[in-house]
Amino acid sequence: xxxxxxxxxxxxxxxxxxxxxxxxxxxxxxxxxxxxxxxxxxxxxxxxxxxxxxxxxxxxxxxxxxxxxxxxxxxxxxxxxxxxxxxxxxxxxxxxxxxxxxxxxxxxxxxxxxxxxxxxxxxxxxxxxxxxxxxxxxxxxxxxxxxxxxxxxxxxxxxxxxxxxxxxxxxxxxxxxxxxxxxxxxxxxxxxxxxxxxxxxxxxxxxxxxxxxxxxxxxxxxxxxxxxxxxxxxxxxxxxxxxxxxxxxxxxxxxxxxxxxxxxxxxxxxxxxxxxxxxxxxxxxxxxxxxxxxxxxxxxxxxxxxxxxx
Amino acid sequence: xxxxxxxxxxxxxxxxxxxxxxxxxxxxxxxxxxxxxxxxxxxxxxxxxxxxxxxxxxxxxxxxxxxxxxxxxxxxxxxxxxxxxxxxxxxxxxxxxxxxxxxxxxxxxxxxxxxxxxxxxxxxxxxxxxxxxxxxxxxxxxxxxxxxxxxxxxxxxxxxxxxxxxxxxxxxxxxxxxxxxxxxxxxxxxxxxxxxxxxxxxxxxxxxxxxxxxxxxxxxxxxxxxxxxxxxxxxxxxxxxxxxxxxxxxxxxxxxxxxxxxxxxxxxxxxxxxxxxxxxxxxxxxxxxxxxxxxxxxx
Numbered sequence: 363x364x365x366x367x368x369x370x371x372x373x374x375x376x377x378x379x380x381x382x383x384x385x386x387x388x389x390x391x392x393x394x395x396x397x398x399x400x401x402x403x404x405x406x407x408x409x410x411x412x413x414x415x416x417x418x419x420x421x422x423x424x425x426x427x428x429x430x431x432x433x434x435x436x437x438x439x440x441x442x443x444x445x446x447x448x449x450x451x452x453x454x455x456x457x458x459x460x461x462x463x464x465x466x467x468x469x470x471x472x473x474x475x476x477x478x479x480x481x482x483x484x485x486x487x488x489x490x491x492x493x494x495x496x497x498x499x500x501x502x503x504x505x506x507x508x509x510x511x512x513x514x515x516x517x518x519x520x521x522x523x524x525x526x527x528x529x530x531x532x533x534x535x536x537x538x539x540x541x542x543x544x545x546x547x548x549x550x551x552x553x554x555x556x557x558x559x560x561x562x563x564x565x566x567x568x569x570x571x572x573x574x575x576x577x578x579x580x581x582x583x584x585x586x587x588x589x590x591x592x593x594x595x596x597x598x599x600x601x602x603x604x605x606x607x608x609x610x611x612x613x614x615x616x617x618x619x620x621x622x623x624x625x626x627x628x629x630x631x632x633x634x635x636x637x638x639x640x641x642x643x644x645x646x647x648x649x650x651x652x653x654x655x656x657x658x659x660x661x662x663x664x665x666x667x668x669x670x671x672x
Numbered sequence: 673x674x675x676x677x678x679x680x681x682x683x684x685x686x687x688x689x690x691x692x693x694x695x696x697x698x699x700x701x702x703x704x705x706x707x708x709x710x711x712x713x714x715x716x717x718x719x720x721x722x723x724x725x726x727x728x729x730x731x732x733x734x735x736x737x738x739x740x741x742x743x744x745x746x747x748x749x750x751x752x753x754x755x756x757x758x759x760x761x762x763x764x765x766x767x768x769x770x771x772x773x774x775x776x777x778x779x780x781x782x783x784x785x786x787x788x789x790x791x792x793x794x795x796x797x798x799x800x801x802x803x804x805x806x807x808x809x810x811x812x813x814x815x816x817x818x819x820x821x822x823x824x825x826x827x828x829x830x831x832x833x834x835x836x837x838x839x840x841x842x843x844x845x846x847x848x849x850x851x852x853x854x855x856x857x858x859x860x861x862x863x864x865x866x867x868x869x870x871x872x873x874x875x876x877x878x879x880x881x882x883x884x885x886x887x888x889x890x891x892x893x894x895x896x897x898x899x900x901x902x903x904x905x906x907x908x909x910x911x912x913x914x915x916x917x918x919x920x921x922x923x924x925x926x927x928x929x930x931x932x933x934x935x936x937x938x939x940x941x942x943x944x945x946x947x948x949x950x951x952x953x954x955x956x957x958x959x960x961x962x963x964x965x966x967x968x969x970x971x
Contacts, residue, residue: 376726380686384730391747409729424677429687451694453746453789459782462775466767481759489750489786554905604835604930607871608852643938645930646962657966664963666941671956 382410383422387431390446396436400444453493460501463490471507474613476552479507480520507555510575516557518580524550524559528584534576542581545572548590548632551613560632562591569593569632593632597656601625603647612640624649638663689723690732697740743788750789757794760786761801768805769813770848816853816870820846823855828882832857833875834868840879841866856928863890867928891925892932893946900942921946933958 382404389395389403397419405413414422423433423444430450436442455463463486470478483506494502503509508516518524527547535541547561548569557574569591601609602624609625611617619626631637638659641648650657692698700720724734724741733744752760760783767779783802787795823830823843831840841857844865848854853870896904901920906912913921924932933955936943945955 375722376729377682377686377722379680379683380723380726381729383680383683383687384690384727384732388730388747421678421680422683425679425683425687427677428679428684429691449747450691451747453785454695455785458778459785462778462782466763469766469770470763478759478762481755482763485752485756485759488752488756489789493789554903556903556905604869604872607869639938639940642940642962643934645934645937645958646965650966661963661966663940664959664966667937667943668956668959668963670941670944671952671959 376409378410379422379425382414383425385410386419386422387426387446387449387451390433390444391449394440394443394445396441396443455490455494455498457498457501460490460494460498464502464505467507468505471552471555474552476508476550476557477520479552480516483508508557508574511557512578515574515577515580518583519550519557519574522583524583526586526590528582528586529559529561530581531572531577532579532581533572534578540578545570546586546590549613571633594630595632595634595637595653595656597629597631597637597641597653598651599627599629599641600649600651601627601644601647602649605644605647626651634659686723686726689720690727693727693734693741693743694746697737697742699739700741701739746788748789749791752790752794757798757801760798761805764802765805813848813853817846817848820853820855820870823876823878826878829879830857831875831877831879832868832873835872836874838875858889864929865889865926867931889926890948890951891923892927892929892948892951893921893923894936895944895946896920896922896939897942897944900939937962 385404385407386400389400395403397416400419401413404410426449427433430448432447432449434440434445434447436444467479467482467486470482486502490502491499511519524547529545529547531543531545533541533543535543544564545559545561546564547559549560551558551560559572559574559577560569561572562568563570598618606623606625609627611627612629614631615627615629617625618628629637629640634656637656641650641656641660642663650660700717727734732747735742735744764779764783768776783798787798790798820843824845826843829840829842831838839859839861841859844856844858846853846855855868855870855873857866857868858864859866896919898918901918904912904920904922906922907924907927909924909926911923911925913923929951936945936955937958945952
């Protein structure tokens with residue numbers, strides 16, 4: 363960061379009218395005040411040291427309004443107080459700054475750090491949103507992650523530990539069907555900008571993924587009564603070619619061996635679909651070692667994809 | 673400016689100056705002094721010193737950073753707790769690690785602006801953390817990224833040897849992601865943007881040819897179907913044309929073709945490249961190559 367050079371000037375020649383206006387502005391920022399209260403504060407001030415007339419006060423208020431302050435006039439409704447509604451001396455974030463702030467949030471979203479993304483959303487609401495004009499605000503909120511998730515659901519995700527729990531919730535299983543369902547959650551994760559619970563779905567007797575956007579209500583969260591079903595698939599594969607230099611391990615993966623030519627990876631997952639997708643995302647730059655039925659799944663998937671082109 | 677209500681001219685001028693300072697840092701030599709003051713016969717520098725003195729007398733400190741005057745603090749102070757300070761620091765650290773020199777200056781400016789709303793203690797704590805971080809880091813990635821950024825700034829064509837092959841390309845941008853530095857280039861022969869991994873770049877030669885500002889990048893159109901059509905997250909370089917709920921046409925302009933192919937392969941039968949025809953053919957060839965490889969591995 364730049365080292366700042368203070369320029370506290372020795373010039374004592376100041377504009378007393380402006381000094382008075384800023385004094386009033388600061389007072390109104392603290393609380394709405396009557397004319398008498400404002401005049402009393404100015405009377406006590408070391409620099410102004412004297413009382414001012416109601417006319418001078420009105421002219422000072424006009425000066426503040428002239429630069430863009432919105433001040434409500436004293437009237438019986440507000441107990442004859444001046445109320446500061448808005449002032450133009452706030453920080454303002456421009457489009458380039460908003461773009462950088464959005465980029466920062468996207469970085470954490472791409473890294474799947476969903477808790478940090480929720481924290482960043484809150485921090486922006488506190489530090490940035492109040493200082494944006496409408497255009498900047500729209501830009502900041504255009505790609506705000508997790509906005510489609512109900513606020514109380516998002517709060518539960520953040521504050522309660524939902525991993526390895528028995529959860530009863532109301533879930534939109536399809537666009538037309540809403541059901542109350544029971545699951546045993548295994549993992550909470552974020553993928554492609556969306557938040558999911560992965561867990562055992564009792565109704566279907568399988569592991570499933572539940573999109574947080576489709577959770578309408580969480581009725582109960584309790585500790586697991588029995589251990590999670592073991593449906594893990596252990597997949598061994600090698601990453602080759604260009605992928606070697608850019609490979610990033612997922613949370614369910616472990617690097618067993620690595621050299622400049624290839625990386626041997628072990629993945630323990632509950633989802634066939636996810637591992638097939640993961641392997642296909644390497645294009646031709648991988649070798650599947652085991653299990654063989656995943657190879658068949660891959661071949662089937664490629665055949666179906668090829669059929670689209672025929 | 674014309675004000676209808678009676679007001680103090682000198683007061684309005686100081687407040688206008690304060691408003692400008694709140695908006696951005698000011699180089700008073702570049703400031704349209706006459707517009708602000710509406711007078712021609714006042715000694716500008718003296719007057720500004722008077723304005724600054726007035727602000728400082730009102731406990732609004734002003735600093736001079738280089739040639740520019742800058743507010744030390746905004747009027748409103750925002751209280752943030754230790755967790756939020758740590759979050760701000762983590763944001764700074766993460767982004768600093770993955771951005772190039774130009775963006776870093778901008779990041780510093782943005783943080784300086786945010787800090788103006790914080791209390792002195794909070795600001796100090798955050799700055800101490802940032803300074804400590806800068807003293808500790810020795811990132812070789814930053815060096816490579818800065819070198820690449822120089823190529824981009826030079827705006828000259830390059831001959832790049834990448835994975836044993838040489839080609840001429842225009843450097844476009846640099847990105848750091850995780851432990852990797854990427855150089856994005858435009859290959860005019862193929863009319864394609866290509867993403868190059870720093871580790872695989874063997875040699876770069878600068879050619880005495882200026883790059884042109886406009887590049888004709890091939891747009892790739894693909895369709896997504898069913899659940900993918902509903903849930904598809906549009907990338908920055910993409911536009912969408914929706915036919916119905918279960919089918920969307922996506923136009924992708926500028927993404928590295930190899931990366932795009934791998935991403936589309938992941939979607940399986942829920943995705944099909946539509947145009948251009950030669951890209952559609954290439955995608956099919958990729959699928960056949962992988963199928964052959966998987967069948968071969970099995971034998």
